[in-house]
Amino acid sequence: MIENLGINYEEAVAVILFGIGFTMMLFQRNLIKKLIGMNIMDTGTFLLLASMGYISGRKAPIIENGIQKTEAYINPVPAGLVLTGIVVSVSVTAIMLALTIRLYKRYHTLYLDDIYALSIHEQEDR
Amino acid sequence: MKKDRMNKWLSGDYDLLEHVMDTTEVPDHGREQVKKEKKSLLERLNQEARTYTVIEAEQRGFRRLYNVVAVISCIFLISVLLFLVSLLPHYGEENPRTIPMVERYVEEGLEETGAVNIVSGLILDYRAFDTLGESHVLFTALVCVMILLRIDRKNMRTDFEDYYTIQQDAYYDLSKDSIIRFVGSVLLPVVFIYGIYILLNGQNSPGGGFSGGAVMGAALIMSAAAFGFKTVDRYLTAKVSSVITFVALGFYSFAKGYVFFTGANGLDNHIPKGTPGAIFSGGLILPLDIAVGIVVACTMFGFYSLFVRGIIGGEYETDSLVEKSRSASLVRKGGSHKDPAVDEDDRPITRLRKVARPENPLENAGPEDLVCDEDGRPVARLMKMTGPRQEGRQEDEDD
Numbered sequence: 001m002i003e004n005l006g007i008n009y010e011e012a013v014a015v016i017l018f019g020i021g022f023t024m025m026l027f028q029r030n031l032i033k034k035l036i037g038m039n040i041m042d043t044g045t046f047l048l049l050a051s052m053g054y055i056s057g058r059k060a061p062i063i064e065n066g067i068q069k070t071e072a073y074i075n076p077v078p079a080g081l082v083l084t085g086i087v088v089s090v091s092v093t094a095i096m097l098a099l100t101i102r103l104y105k106r107y108h109t110l111y112l113d114d115i116y117a118l119s120i121h122e123q124e125d126r
Numbered sequence: 127m128k129k130d131r132m133n134k135w136l137s138g139d140y141d142l143l144e145h146v147m148d149t150t151e152v153p154d155h156g157r158e159q160v161k162k163e164k165k166s167l168l169e170r171l172n173q174e175a176r177t178y179t180v181i182e183a184e185q186r187g188f189r190r191l192y193n194v195v196a197v198i199s200c201i202f203l204i205s206v207l208l209f210l211v212s213l214l215p216h217y218g219e220e221n222p223r224t225i226p227m228v229e230r231y232v233e234e235g236l237e238e239t240g241a242v243n244i245v246s247g248l249i250l251d252y253r254a255f256d257t258l259g260e261s262h263v264l265f266t267a268l269v270c271v272m273i274l275l276r277i278d279r280k281n282m283r284t285d286f287e288d289y290y291t292i293q294q295d296a297y298y299d300l301s302k303d304s305i306i307r308f309v310g311s312v313l314l315p316v317v318f319i320y321g322i323y324i325l326l327n328g329q330n331s332p333g334g335g336f337s338g339g340a341v342m343g344a345a346l347i348m349s350a351a352a353f354g355f356k357t358v359d360r361y362l363t364a365k366v367s368s369v370i371t372f373v374a375l376g377f378y379s380f381a382k383g384y385v386f387f388t389g390a391n392g393l394d395n396h397i398p399k400g401t402p403g404a405i406f407s408g409g410l411i412l413p414l415d416i417a418v419g420i421v422v423a424c425t426m427f428g429f430y431s432l433f434v435r436g437i438i439g440g441e442y443e444t445d446s447l448v449e450k451s452r453s454a455s456l457v458r459k460g461g462s463h464k465d466p467a468v469d470e471d472d473r474p475i476t477r478l479r480k481v482a483r484p485e486n487p488l489e490n491a492g493p494e495d496l497v498c499d500e501d502g503r504p505v506a507r508l509m510k511m512t513g514p515r516q517e518g519r520q521e522d523e524d525d
Binding site for chain 1: 164165211212217233236243266331332
């Protein structure tokens with residue numbers, strides 16, 4: 001297993017990045033830092049996809065000198081998938097940031113514990 | 127009451143969120159004042175026995191459990207993923223199972239799509255439906271951000287901070303910085319032309335709609351930052367941007383719908399493929415790239431504009447916004463009753479009235495500066511924190 005991990009070092013790094021992002025989302029109490037964690041998770045996914053498509057010694061899939069052989073180019077499918085992932089990640093990040101701004105405007109803090117305390121206080125006032 | 131509201135809403139003269147948003151118990155002060163109050167409220171909450179014990183008791187057990195479960199799940203996730211990675215085919219070697227699919231894309235892609243860049247042909251021809259969905263995801267995200275952050279006449283009076291935000295933004299305007307102005311004037315044309323180049327050469331070289339559109343959006347953001355939003359408002363108002371986004375998405379849907387229809391029925395679609403390598407090649411790929419690029423550029427600029435000032439552009443000038451927010455805050459004070467923000471009984475909608483409001487609240491805010499309802503009783507618990515704590519407790523007992 002360890003040998004395989006050494007060979008698949010790029011995928012291993014991608015997976016570890018994903019884990020770091022997940023850990024940040026669980027342990028950080030600051031909403032912006034949670035968002036940064038989510039973006040690190042996205043980055044890990046993109047790295048995994050890109051490294052899955054890579055084949056050593058081959059070129060990017062842009063046809064050159066009329067060579068149309070599978071042996072000349074890397075796998076083009078993961079590139080398309082990464083594009084989808086990037087677009088979705090941008091959209092989700094924008095929506096999360098907007099929600100964070102609304103929360104900050106209401107509670108004037110980004111820390112979840114404080115928001116929790118303030119919301120309990122509001123409920124008691126009602 | 128609720129039925130009444132529902133009927134009013136159905137007949138179109140009632141905003142469902144009006145009272146919900148308006149009764150936020152927040153005084154009319156500046157941003158800093160509110161921040162101070164929230165902070166002191168938090169401090170008092172931490173000292174106050176009851177709420178503190180509630181939160182503590184809920185959190186003490188929960189937090190320990192949460193930490194244990196979180197650590198275990200993180201370690202579990204990473205180890206499972208690492209184990210799966212060790213089972214993957216070796217890095218840098220071809221996976222034989224993907225060969226049939228890749229063969230089709232690489233060996234027949236040029237003939238079937240006319241694009242030299244195989245990835246472009248892949249995402250805009252074979253998987254064009256996927257890309258249409260992506261553009262719609264971006265558009266939907268822009269709409270969501272607009273719903274959350276947009277400032278207009280309707281929610282101006284609900285958002286007590288907007289007045290101060292706009293004032294501060296006028297003060298901290300980036301375009302006053304001479305360095306940014308100079309760098310912007312040097313870089314802007316280059317970046318714009320580079321974005322258009324990437325956009326138009328998507329079928330021949332790395333690039334295409336998304337990357338070119340992102341670079342063009344960056345150029346729009348740069349021009350807004352370096353020369354002020356008024357420069358961009360001249361050609362890209364909210365209306366223009368939504369119309370061209372709609373036209374681009376509609377063109378994409380109709381063009382691909384035509385191709386799908388003809389392709390599924392075995393007809394010829396009469397779209398010339400062109401010579402591979404020329405700009406006008408690849409059939410529909412170039413127009414679709416342009417459509418996607420327009421959507422992406424408008425969305426990127428829309429995100430920036432909404433985050434910075436709350437509108438996409440052109441509809442409301444900053445000065446008139448300040449005027450509107452000022453009149454809205456007057457209404458909240460109970461100052462001018464002729465503003466639209468009054469309900470049928472000619473009462474200000476927020477039902478909050480200031481007693482003994484000093485001229486400059488930021489300087490002279492004191493314990494007597496309480497927010498009261500019509501009967502003169504203090505409403506906002508937030509304001510009590512500025513006074514001595516004992517006073518606040520007595521009022522609590524009175525309630």
